[in-house]
Amino acid sequence: MEKRKLNFWQIWNMSFGFLGIQMGFALQNANASRILQIFGADVHELSWFWIVAPLMGLIVQPVIGHYSDNTWGRFGRRKPYFLVGAIFASIGLVLLPQADMFIAFLPALWVGAGMLMIMDASFNVAMEPFRALVGDNLRTDQRTLGFSVQTALIGFGAVIGSWMPYALANWFGVSNETAQGVVPTNLILSFIIGAVILIISILITIFTTKEYTPEELESFEEDHTPAAIEKNSNDIEKSSLMDIFEDFKKMPTTMRQLSWVQFFSWFGLFGMWVFATPAIAQHIYGLPHTDSTSVSYQDAGDWVGILFGVYNLVSAFYAFALPYIAKKLGRKNTHAISLVIGGLGLLSIYILPDKNWLVVSMIGIGIAWASILAMPYAILAGSISPKKMGVYMGIFNFFIVIPQIINALIGGPLVKYAYGNHAIYALMMSGVSFLIAASLVYIVKDVDDIVQYKKNE
Numbered sequence: 001m002e003k004r005k006l007n008f009w010q011i012w013n014m015s016f017g018f019l020g021i022q023m024g025f026a027l028q029n030a031n032a033s034r035i036l037q038i039f040g041a042d043v044h045e046l047s048w049f050w051i052v053a054p055l056m057g058l059i060v061q062p063v064i065g066h067y068s069d070n071t072w073g074r075f076g077r078r079k080p081y082f083l084v085g086a087i088f089a090s091i092g093l094v095l096l097p098q099a100d101m102f103i104a105f106l107p108a109l110w111v112g113a114g115m116l117m118i119m120d121a122s123f124n125v126a127m128e129p130f131r132a133l134v135g136d137n138l139r140t141d142q143r144t145l146g147f148s149v150q151t152a153l154i155g156f157g158a159v160i161g162s163w164m165p166y167a168l169a170n171w172f173g174v175s176n177e178t179a180q181g182v183v184p185t186n187l188i189l190s191f192i193i194g195a196v197i198l199i200i201s202i203l204i205t206i207f208t209t210k211e212y213t214p215e216e217l218e219s220f221e222e223d224h225t226p227a228a229i230e231k232n233s234n235d236i237e238k239s240s241l242m243d244i245f246e247d248f249k250k251m252p253t254t255m256r257q258l259s260w261v262q263f264f265s266w267f268g269l270f271g272m273w274v275f276a277t278p279a280i281a282q283h284i285y286g287l288p289h290t291d292s293t294s295v296s297y298q299d300a301g302d303w304v305g306i307l308f309g310v311y312n313l314v315s316a317f318y319a320f321a322l323p324y325i326a327k328k329l330g331r332k333n334t335h336a337i338s339l340v341i342g343g344l345g346l347l348s349i350y351i352l353p354d355k356n357w358l359v360v361s362m363i364g365i366g367i368a369w370a371s372i373l374a375m376p377y378a379i380l381a382g383s384i385s386p387k388k389m390g391v392y393m394g395i396f397n398f399f400i401v402i403p404q405i406i407n408a409l410i411g412g413p414l415v416k417y418a419y420g421n422h423a424i425y426a427l428m429m430s431g432v433s434f435l436i437a438a439s440l441v442y443i444v445k446d447v448d449d450i451v452q453y454k455k456n457e
Helices: 008-014 017-038 043-050 052-069 079-102 108-137 140-170 185-208 214-221 225-230 243-249 253-283 295-329 331-348 355-381 386-396 398-418 424-443 447-456
Strands: none
Touching: 008 108, 008 140, 008 185, 017 043, 017 079, 017 108, 017 140, 017 185, 017 253, 017 295, 043 108, 043 253, 043 398, 052 079, 052 108, 052 398, 079 108, 079 185, 108 140, 108 355, 140 185, 140 295, 140 355, 253 295, 253 331, 253 355, 253 386, 253 398, 253 424, 295 331, 295 355, 331 355, 331 424, 355 386, 386 398, 398 424
16 A cells, blocks of 8 residues: 555645644744743843753653554544644743733742743644654655645744734834833734634644544555665554653664754754844844843844744745755755755854844745754654654654753853853854754765665666
């Protein structure tokens, strides 16, 4: 048996939930630091609050991957996890910027950090099965397209989420003024809208996408040539949660090689997300590092949202080009070149003269972001058994979250003690990390490319 070939709109609907997930994620990435500073966090403390995100990914994704691999019921295999994750993420989105309503019981800063934890855990519950679903449902020759469409939807969702606070304040007249401990109205409303769109987009995927049964996936595995090449002994008759550790030891060679690429890619991304707002407020707007409540700082924060939207918009369109570029250059070359462009984009922030020029930097970052979201997964999927797609996608997340945890632990002290509270140098470190990741791409063995080469001989 062979998996059916899906048309573009079937692939689009299958990943549509990612639009809402990434919209929520973008609202968090662009605004969580600002919200936490409003609630009283210092600049050098921000990375410590952000450590919640990778910790949740480290714990949640492999567990959810394992259970979704071994779930089948009337609602399907991956779909129940989408819905539960979306519901709890929506609750976190609504309550994070309104944490001050609990001030009578707990400090708003700690409530906000708790909501950040709930959001991150829930995003991870929803995201990991989406990655696995693409591997489940698509044939080898459609995987790059599948992950590219997913990346495009991530980009479009992130654009909407990133731009919404700026749009509400500047186009619709919603106030972005704040006082100590009070989040601006445009941010509160943005997070509520994000929560609604998240639920709707997840429901579209649930009602339009069919999943293969375990029996069908078993029949496909018999002819899964890339997995046969790896010969990783992935077939286990009786599965338990403890098998995750055994799976980790037996991970495919390709995954081990990609882990280093992922480490430096996500170390750089985390530094950008955490420190972009204070870095740009200081370096471009000329504000002191202690300023977090002035109108100028809120303007800087809103502009960072616009910039994040730009790089996500670039990534959405670049994602459509990735299958064609990869076909010409190979997936490894495509990923390496994209990372170099992104690294140069980050480094350029230091020398650009004003906020408008930062759009140029974001174009480079968007190219790298699209490739980071698509190419490693397209390369990885060819080396994994269908029966282990979920758990290995979850384990692969280790190499996304571990560098973020390390950056979270050392990023704040570096800004305070090594960089003299100049957060711009954290962004420079991120650019260097992208360049290191690009150099490491060439140690990776792309199993699908090997199979295709042998077919063409």
